Amino acid sequence: MSTPRRITLKDLARELGVSTATVSNAFNRPDQLSPALRERILGEAKRLGYRGPDAKARSLRTGRSRIIAVILAESLTYSLNDAVASEFLSGVAEVLDAQGHTLLLLSSRQTQAQFPGSASMADGFIVYGLMPSPTLLESLPSQAALVAADFDIEGRPAIHVDNEAACQAIARHALATPPRRPAIVNLRLTAEPCNGRITPAHALLGAEQTITRSRLAGFYRALAERGIDPAEVPMWNIEENTFEVCAPVLAPILDLPGDERPDLLLCMSDRIALTALTLAEQRGLRVPEDLRITGFDGIAEGQYRAPRLTTVRQDSTEKGRMAARMILGLTPPASSLLTTELMVGDSCP
């Protein structure tokens, strides 16, 4: 079968004996023509199989695509399988969908050095989780709307969670029962990649580079309040928030002899905490009797289990909604700070 040339707005106009402007108006500005004529046009369009104005042409003409891109810090593979990033995306998607916009997924960790050309089709960019390289950032259309989430881009609005307050709150709760050997498990805190114990030799990322720094500051405040010298608290670092990466870092901690093993693990993510929980269960360590564990994020997986995870919930979905509203101009572009909620579960009552 020969594919007949796709029908265009112009064809339709010719067929009907009206101008292209009128057909365009029938689809885009119903108030610009009589209902009867509009009916006639729409009817004929349907009959001829015309599906409405071509999006590519329209976007070139109007300069807007009604596509919003989210630029994720990690690979799409990682991000899509991460509960926190997924929640964020679903918040974004919810608002975009309601506004007739559409979601394009981009990653700053991609195979190419530049974003694919199609990326520049987006009307706006939500940058999530990490500062992309300056080169990448510059490859975006210069006049594009930009909103950052979980980090700052100079001169752009940013959505943040009050990480320091959150961590201070959960550490306060945990320290209310004095631990003998508290420990902290960080997420991407060191300047150089490190999956293991953090020593004084390790340089740490700055507060402007990672929200992890604020989380640590919150822990330190609570420790200091309790008269514990933070410098005495052993710390570990983890580079990727997955079971596969967490497990080999955590296992040796749990395998320490009983009198060296931490009895409180302040973890910077639920994934870390849940991995610790699983490893503890496999070893027959009792939680919370032998080991108390706290997380961060409040993902479903930590709550819909027994024992339930003690954690602090950040509303990633709402974070995504806020970013989306801002990028669409439904909300004035202004940085904002989301509060968190302490959730006391069974892993650290």
Place this chain on the structure above:
Amino acid sequence: MSTPRRITLKDLARELGVSTATVSNAFNRPDQLSPALRERILGEAKRLGYRGPDAKARSLRTGRSRIIAVILAESLTYSLNDAVASEFLSGVAEVLDAQGHTLLLLSSRQTQAQFPGSASMADGFIVYGLMPSPTLLESLPSQAALVAADFDIEGRPAIHVDNEAACQAIARHALATPPRRPAIVNLRLTAEPCNGRITPAHALLGAEQTITRSRLAGFYRALAERGIDPAEVPMWNIEENTFEVCAPVLAPILDLPGDERPDLLLCMSDRIALTALTLAEQRGLRVPEDLRITGFDGIAEGQYRAPRLTTVRQDSTEKGRMAARMILGLTPPASSLLTTELMVGDSCP
């Protein structure tokens, strides 16, 4: 500050005293001009802040956007938080990214009756999990490439998992230890929405409408092999694969008196099985001694826990990769069937 008009390829050509064709070639067909000239053009582009050919114009001109859309059966909010859909998406994203393409997310359950206009910008569509309404399907560009996953669209290639064989295998394994009271917990099997016990009064969806039907057929085969009349096995149905929806259906099952409570739960998803596991743990029921549970999917959450879930793993990531390769034409468009792997965990040894 006044925003100067964005610089175009034409401006750049004028500035350099060459034709637009040459500038275009400098970006798109390096072999069409001398390296020296190309260098000069690229250098000047950089100096003037020209970011390369505009994607909107290019897509209109070439007819291709290098955007591939995935149409998800459920809402984006649900899909992004579902481990199986997320895995599928990450497989798609992996291939697209490697090929310089970009991923657009669409849902057949959206607020609007039609896809947003921008949807039609995509070069191809991967339809995942469910037949969209005919109206929606027809709103897609008629000549667009289309691949289905986990269901069939007439005349289009589809990627499937061998659901029947998988379910037969896991049920066989489970039934090797004869249960006293086996039960089946289905996912979206009934014609009308139903969260609860399935009675003879319930009409079931047909095999061409849902893969659930094949899963059930696999269970039935294994039961029949063991001399158990499938009609005697009580069944429940669940509409949405989330803890919130599963829990109220499962709780009453676990709360049955000991001599009525099933001692084997064949579940159609890991989410259902994990919810059953959590509820059992909360009730002090011993798994597998008092209750054996099997799942379907092989999601990480079921494996990185103690006790580990007995399930059958489908490689959703690979499913996504295959769909992506096919839509990009890297693979001939032909339907295919993925095999699964029985994973024996602690929930049903």
Place this chain on the structure above:
DNA sequence: CTGAAAGCGCTTACAG
């Protein structure tokens, strides 16, 4: 309420 015309920013045969 309707139409003629310009132009969004490119790419691509084609001619030289």
Place this chain on the structure above:
DNA sequence: CTGAAAGCGCTTACAG
């Protein structure tokens, strides 16, 4: 190796 020109399919002031 390079350039002049057509045209992808629309929307939008503008004039009537």
